[in-house]
Amino acid sequence: MNIAIIVAAGRGARMGGGVDKLFLELAGAPVIAHTWRQFDRCPAIAELVFVVRPDAREAFRAVAAGQGFRKPFHFADGGAERQDSVWNGLATAPDATSLVAIHDGARPCVTPALIAAVLEAARETGAAVAASRLTDTVKESADGRHISRHLERDRLWAVQTPQAFRLEVIRRAIATAREQGRVFTDDTAACELIGQPVRLVAGDTPNPKVTTPHDLPAIERLLQH
């Protein structure tokens, strides 16, 4: 069976004012309810793990009850870094788990089709990630003041979540990162340490993350369609 780990323990510092962005109401429901609904509806997912701050569990249970979500779910505790949160979530995976989808709670525009496509690519390759081609022209700067390298836009992809992995692949990748004292902010980067190829899965629809208050109106419009 396949599980989803929903990372929902962030402090959301860029939202300002101690607001938990996951509980902001957008299009008639909290952000986290939109995210959760897509996984609840996705036939490829059997069970959900929410990685949250311990004091937030009750609020998540209330969302499930209020929205009538039906799939089994359980909690894991958030860690100091995102990588620690994912590690904690992986530790709770049932023995029968074959694939794990890892998703940001703050990406409510994900679709069941995208979740299924990323899982299928991970089943084939071992690791996969939702991605979209960049529209920006991107440069590298070593000193933050001058361009040091012009990148070819045709080769650039912005990666998002869901990311999906065979359970043993992501466990081995993050274990290796931890042994080496490395901290990665995206789960595919740890795969490089163990030589695991990662497939890119292009989404059909925008899949933005709620990061700043400026993001909210555009995301609300996407959720209303």
Place this chain on the structure above:
Amino acid sequence: MNIAIIVAAGRGARMGGGVDKLFLELAGAPVIAHTWRQFDRCPAIAELVFVVRPDAREAFRAVAAGQGFRKPFHFADGGAERQDSVWNGLATAPDATSLVAIHDGARPCVTPALIAAVLEAARETGAAVAASRLTDTVKESADGRHISRHLERDRLWAVQTPQAFRLEVIRRAIATAREQGRVFTDDTAACELIGQPVRLVAGDTPNPKVTTPHDLPAIERLLQH
């Protein structure tokens, strides 16, 4: 003196339906009027060159008359590629020109402060470009299917316009590109051919480009502030 070259000859294929995106009304005025107003107001700019399709000149003159813009402007013809359009604009620069700011007509949220800051950096370095740090996690893919390189987000910048150059620098850079049969979609990339360093100038406010109909509501909100 400094001039601005406003590139406004694109076909806007991604807008669909033969719409000229520069003449869409946003926040009570055509997109191009918002862009033009910022350059008309910027004390560092003496004169404007609009690179347009020959049949569009009348519509641009009507915008200037309707909005009461006061700085001198003239036209150059758009070319097959953006680089050709910039080249045509450069050919019309008055002899007394020291710095050239090159700007996309479809970036209406530019500010006089940003134009002045990019010009000042170009005066010091020879070439400069408005830029913002990337918030996306970006990967390179050689085959469009798998990640081939994980990029360090802290080193990545999205470059926009205005870009600014000493006149002789940008003329020499694009002349070299043309001699070598190279076509660049951003003007700073040609600077690499002649070993010209390019400064990054971080903007304080969002500076998006009107590319698809999906961009319009967010840009209209920015223009209303």
